[in-house]
Amino acid sequence: xxxxxxxxxxxxxxxxxxxxxxxxxxxxxxxxxxxxxxxxxxxxxxxxxxxxxxxxxxxxxxxxxxxxxxxxxxxxxxxxxxxxxxxxxxxxxxxxxxxxxxxxxxxxxxxxxxxxxxxxxxxxxxxxxxxxxxxxxxxxxxxxxxxxxx
DNA sequence: GCCAACGTTGGC
DNA sequence: GCCAACGTTGGC
Numbered sequence: 001x002x003x004x005x006x007x008x009x010x011x012x013x014x015x016x017x018x019x020x021x022x023x024x025x026x027x028x029x030x031x032x033x034x035x036x037x038x039x040x041x042x043x044x045x046x047x048x049x050x051x052x053x054x055x056x057x058x059x060x061x062x063x064x065x066x067x068x069x070x071x072x073x074x075x076x077x078x079x080x081x082x083x084x085x086x087x088x089x090x091x092x093x094x095x096x097x098x099x100x101x102x103x104x105x106x107x108x109x110x111x112x113x114x115x116x117x118x119x120x121x122x123x124x125x126x127x128x129x130x131x132x133x134x135x136x137x138x139x140x141x142x143x144x145x146x147x148x149x150x
Numbered sequence: 151g152c153c154a155a156c157g158t159t160g161g162c
Numbered sequence: 163g164c165c166a167a168c169g170t171t172g173g174c
Binding site: 007009052053054055056057110128129130131132 | 158159160161162
């Protein structure tokens with residue numbers, strides 16, 4: 001099983017929203033590196049749900065992959081801000097995965113994540129990091145879950 | 151292929 | 163609202 005961290009802006013879609021809707025297509029990924037990670041995800045992989053652009057930013061809970069990558073329908077929908085006129089329906093450029101909630105964690109603010117020795121090498125904390133889908137090691141995932149269980 | 155301009159992300 | 167980081171675009 002693989003582990004991931006995915007960012008979402010809680011003003012748009014937060015962990016509470018995931019709990020409410022029970023499963024959600026993770027739309028709007030428009031970065032090739034992030035897309036390639038989406039394509040590596042397998043059903044059952046565990047995901048740390050991170051609130052970005054929030055006050056404060058931080059980890060909100062655990063989710064899981066319930067459906068593997070398939071074309072993100074918003075790329076073909078001009079009414080959404082994720083529309084990509086350059087994407088060919090015969091060979092779609094962007095994918096989404098479907099996620100479901102697993103467990104809410106005690107909210108772990110970014111400042112606290114920065115104090116965790118297990119996360120010193122995590123891309124989330126790297127200067128200038130903007131990637132919204134990040135692979136985690138087993139140890140990083142376990143440390144975050146343990147921290148959020150306190 | 152280089153690189154300047156531009157747009158976006160995301161913390162603060 | 164500001165700005166650092168960095169990905170993308172497009173002229174050459």
